[in-house]
Amino acid sequence: MTTTILYVCVTCRGTPPVDAPRPGARLLAEVEKRLAVGGSEGIDVVPANCLSNCPRGCSAAVSGSGKWTYVIGDLDPDRHAGDIIDFARLHRAHEQGVPEWRDRPEHVRKHTVARVPPVKPAALPQEQS
Numbered sequence: 001m002t003t004t005i006l007y008v009c010v011t012c013r014g015t016p017p018v019d020a021p022r023p024g025a026r027l028l029a030e031v032e033k034r035l036a037v038g039g040s041e042g043i044d045v046v047p048a049n050c051l052s053n054c055p056r057g058c059s060a061a062v063s064g065s066g067k068w069t070y071v072i073g074d075l076d077p078d079r080h081a082g083d084i085i086d087f088a089r090l091h092r093a094h095e096q097g098v099p100e101w102r103d104r105p106e107h108v109r110k111h112t113v114a115r116v117p118p119v120k121p122a123a124l125p126q127e128q129s
């Protein structure tokens with residue numbers, strides 16, 4: 001099973017905007033705290049500087065090698081850290097990174113901003129005879 005990457009935008013200012021501490025940084029801290037307690041097997045958390053979803057921040061993205069990528073918005077650091085962790089676990093468990101719709105946390109179902117197809121693997125070099 002491949003590793004799933006959970007990108008958390010640490011520069012999001014939330015709604016209404018707050019400068020310090022940034023709600024995105026608070027979301028990252030909450031995600032890291034929960035994974036430290038509940039286990040982070042197969043999930044790497046990576047801070048990101050802007051996922052280009054600023055009007056609908058806080059934002060996070062869930063991705064993995066050869067899998068679909070999901071961008072999720074409207075995240076509240078006080079309410080949704082568990083939702084994106086749950087979705088990251090479902091994403092990791094699915095071969096193509098496409099968890100069943102009904103299994104996804106409600107916030108993820110309603111606030112997925114985009115999904116991006118997997119990057120096509122590079123062509124193998126031609127064999128030499």
Ligand code: FES
Nearest residue numbers: 009012051053054
């Ligand atoms: S600052 Fe977070 S998406 Fe732009």
